[in-house]
Amino acid sequence: MNGSILIVEDEEKLARLLAEYLEQSGYQAFCLADGEAVPPWVRLHAPDLVLLDLMLPHRDGLEVCKEIRAFSTVPIIMITARIEEIDRLLGLELGADDYVCKPFSPREVVARVRTVLRRTNGSLPAAATGLLLDGQRYRATLRGRDLELTAVEFKLLHFLFATPGRLYSRSQLMDRIYPNERVVSDRTIDSHVKKLRKKIAVVAPGEEFIHSVYGVGYKFEPASKTS
Numbered sequence: 001m002n003g004s005i006l007i008v009e010d011e012e013k014l015a016r017l018l019a020e021y022l023e024q025s026g027y028q029a030f031c032l033a034d035g036e037a038v039p040p041w042v043r044l045h046a047p048d049l050v051l052l053d054l055m056l057p058h059r060d061g062l063e064v065c066k067e068i069r070a071f072s073t074v075p076i077i078m079i080t081a082r083i084e085e086i087d088r089l090l091g092l093e094l095g096a097d098d099y100v101c102k103p104f105s106p107r108e109v110v111a112r113v114r115t116v117l118r119r120t121n122g123s124l125p126a127a128a129t130g131l132l133l134d135g136q137r138y139r140a141t142l143r144g145r146d147l148e149l150t151a152v153e154f155k156l157l158h159f160l161f162a163t164p165g166r167l168y169s170r171s172q173l174m175d176r177i178y179p180n181e182r183v184v185s186d187r188t189i190d191s192h193v194k195k196l197r198k199k200i201a202v203v204a205p206g207e208e209f210i211h212s213v214y215g216v217g218y219k220f221e222p223a224s225k226t227s
Helices: 012-024 035-045 061-069 085-093 106-120 151-162 170-177 187-203
Strands: 003-008 027-032 049-053 076-080 098-101 131-134 139-142 207-213 217-224
Touching (some): 003 035, 012 027, 035 049, 049 106, 061 076, 076 106, 151 170, 187 207, 187 217
Parallel strands (some): 003 027, 076 098
Antiparallel strands (some): 131 139
16 A cells, blocks of 8 residues: 545545545545545544645635644645636645646646655655755765755755755745744745855755745755756
């Protein structure tokens, strides 16, 4: 069994179709149709991933996503018929890991599930990047060379590195880096990221580890720069 997937979708036929495709791919699938029922179910059963429709009875998917994120880091893929950019960005801002737009192919959803689970389950080992983090000494080395990070830069890199591919908003990163500070500008995160990129570029020119998504935030995902 590859893992358990909670499908939150009020269109019964679509939910059943997704469940069948996921089960054929080796996953255990469960279905819920009411947004109110989702957070307690996630608390009780701890699924490996949630497929969460945006439009649900009694409570919409964005509210459900926000509540789940208050107590769980379970990967969430939003499913939506809305194509407006604001909905996509807001879903990611609240902690969704990815989204798919209706209409879609069930095979595409299964592929997205595999991708998100791969990256959130730590399938990107340190050996793949050459990056090693020492949390006790706040020391980061890349391919054997000390990056000479400040404590704040280390905390930021460590947090992003722990969940490769996961996108975080500036406010989420601020809450992590400055948990007791209320007056720090969210643009402070941009400054730290810029300095991190410069230090990484000294050791690994031509490669980018921290990626920005315009209007949303940052994620750690090593990839060679393309021209």
